Amino acid sequence: MLILVTNDDGIESPGLMAIAQSLSGLGQVVVVAPDRERSAVGHSLTLHSPLRAEEIRSGQFAVDGTPTDCVNLGIHGLLSKRPSLVVSGINKGGNMGDDVTYSGTVSAAMEATMMGVPAFAISLESRSFKAEDFVIAARFAAELAEIVLQRGLPADTFLNVNVPAAAPSGVRLTRQGRRRYGDVVVEKIDPRGRKYYWLGAGEPDFQDIEGTDFHAVHRGFISITPLHLDLTNNRSFQILTTWGLEGRLPASFIEN
Ligand code: MN
16 A cells, blocks of 8 residues: 655655654555645646656655645656555645635645545644644544545545644534635835835635634634535536527637
C-alpha cells in the first residue's frame, strides 16, 4: 500500500510531518511536496520551466513547483507504483467556502482525483501551528484514510476536511460555505517612493449558514465536504435557456 502525501506549506511544515507520521501506520508513505511555501497558488501547473525534485530524506522529495506539480510528478514520475491514496495537508489554516478555489492544498487533492486516485485535503483551522497543534488532525487523517482505502470514494469525488483547533465535538458532513470578503487592499509607499499593494489584509469573515463547512468548524466539529471537479451550475440552465443563445448566429458572422 503506497500513500502519497503533499501540501502547499512546504516540505518542512510541521503539519506535513505530523500527517506523514500518522499515515505511516497504514502503509508506505512517500512525501512529494513543494520545497517552499506555495499557499494560495490554486491549481497552478508549471508548464514553461523545468521541474527539479530532490530526495532530501528517504522517501521525501522536495520539488521546486506547486502542489499540483507535486501530485502530477509524484504519480507519473517519482513513485515506483501508483499510490492507493493521496493526502494533502495538514494545512496551516482552514480551507473552507470560496477559499477552496485559491487553495493549493485542496487543488492537490483535485489533481489526484483527475488522475483517478482517491484523495482528501485536510486543514487545521487554528491560529497556532506548532507540532503539537496538529496531533488531533493527524490522528483523524489516519482514521479517515483507513476508511477511504477500504471503501473507496464515490466517482469524481474528493474530500475537503477541516479540523477545529480544540478537541472536536464530532464529525459533520457539510457543503461548501460562503466567505464574506472585506475588500481590503492596503496601499503603501516603498522606500524608493513607488506604490505597492497588499491583498487579503482584512480580517476574514464568513456567512454562518447551517450545514456548511464554516458553520460546523466554528462549532467545534470536524467538517468533511465532498467536492467534485464539475463546476457547472445546473440550476442556471433554467434561466439561460430563455436567453435564446442556442441557435443564434453571432452578429459578426452575419456582417462578414
Ligand atoms: Mn497553506
